[in-house]
Amino acid sequence: MTAGVKRETLIWGVVMLLGAVGLLGHALSSPLGVGREYVRAVPLANGQWTQYDPATYGEYLGAERAQPGQQVVQLSVPRTIGLWFAAFCTLAIFSFLYADNPFYRVAEHIFVGVSAAYWMVIAFWDVIVPNVIGKIWPGLVQGWAMPGLSGPEAERNLVYVVPLVLGIMLLWRLMPVGGWIARWPLAVIVGTTAGLRLIGFLHGDFLGQIRNTILPLVVFTGGAFDFWGSLSNVIIVVGVLCCLTYFFFSFEHTGVVGKAARVGIWMLMITFGAAFGYTVMGRIALLGARIEFLLDNWLWLIDPTGKRAIATVIVSLFG
């Protein structure tokens, strides 16, 4: 690393540090403070449980002014910790843009671990319990996890023993002996998926796209010649034929075939350019959403949806 680059890094680091200190100072000195989460306690009909719905800081201040010390709208410590942790993870992931670092790795590992656990829990409660155990032993599931299960949906269906056995066979690969047993359900999965996708692509894409390309080259709308409609259809038909010609290798790409293939390449390039443009748009949108989260939900520097407007009025009036 040259001295120039080191100096540049130092300057950049100092500037960003000053910016961060300034940002934090601005947030802490503002009358509303920084990110906190509030909840409204809503008793459920059974009288035993309480549901906590999101509330705003303004609602909290209003409730406190009406009845000091009330417990209906409260500061939610767990949700506030979650908010700050989300902000930390966002900044930690962003930090990779500068260079790989321990904060990025911590956030990355948390993401992987939480995702795996989330998928496992969801799969257990949303699939294995209702769709496997619930089909084979409905009474057990009804008494244990799903009291609402009744009627024809609660009847025993022994066909589901087959996927249960296949699932157990798939897990057999974890055993020290008999690993070949797992290959049978794997073969069923591969065969079923291949068949399902083949039908889907043949019907939805191959045949569907041929049908979608058979278009009138001269379009009349309301009895009058539609120039733009006709041009659009001509471009679609010519574009498809030229792109197909480009991928047609039984003839040498010379003469008419060569010219059509060249038009096909141009069509493909335009398509790639459009796809790149769309990708840029998507990535900027995602970056914008995270920046808005940091400035709005976390630092309370902006309030695009006006959720703290009432709080601002109350604080300015009553301090």
Next chain:
Amino acid sequence: MGAFLRQEWWIVAVFIASLLPLVHVLFTGRVSALRSLDRRWIFLLMFWAVLLPIYYVSSTGNVLPEVPGALAQATFDEIEKLSPGDPVLMAFDYDPPTTGEMAPMATAFVRHAAEKRLRMYFMTLWPPGAQMIDDTIARVLKPDFPQLVYGRDYVNLGYKSGQEAVIKVVVTNLRELYTTDVLGTGVQNIPMMDGITSIQQMKLIINVASGTPGTKEWVQYAVTPYPNLRIVAGVTGVSAPLYYPYIPRQLNGLLGAIKGAAEYEQLVLNRYGGPNPNPKYMEGLRRMAPQLVGHLLIIGLIIVANVLYFTDPARGRR
């Protein structure tokens, strides 16, 4: 703009200060410095290109005018022509990483369906999708449409694993997989599930999808084999070009990326927004200013990079 600069001078000062080293590098190194520019400067420029417009729009409340295109109009019309009480499937196949693009569409779709008093059947093919559905219900239906009752006007059927196989099943027999809703209530105890046995009974499928399984699978396994079904979709920018070939026969409306979301939001606001539209329903519109500045930056960088490439005296020798 002048008032904004006076009031928020500090962020402008931080912006200028953060770029001073770049200016110094460019002035001392000139063209050769540009050719070997550290890519992190580009990251920083993009950061500011997105942050400053967000800050400006949020501080002033000004959004860029949006003219809806034909696809957004077709999407809007598909929902608008339905009658109150018509059942619609809200298939939310996305997860938190893409909420920046998907949430504005989901919010606008649910708001539009609620304004039309359609019966909404939420489901997802993505494990975190159930949470996305809950978030949208909490954001739109509970605060702004308290008259709509869970189980009578909308229901969250939650997630089922199996990807396209789930579509293949529910399109003929919904209750084979969905015996309860996401809360564990038996479907026979949910009033709006009376008489609903398959997805074919839905008047429209509204799909918000950020990948696989998503819109492509709904087109392949639901709409193509059962042409009476109609579908509109909101998709990410990365995947949007894949769906254009399905329009209009297999896909009746498409919102591509945040631009599509903003156009659709504008149409919903024009029809249902009133004189003082709720900023909660303008998320896509707010994001168009950072899109504009970000795209100008990208275009500028592409032009500069090409000029540098074609004027590089060492180009021919490499």
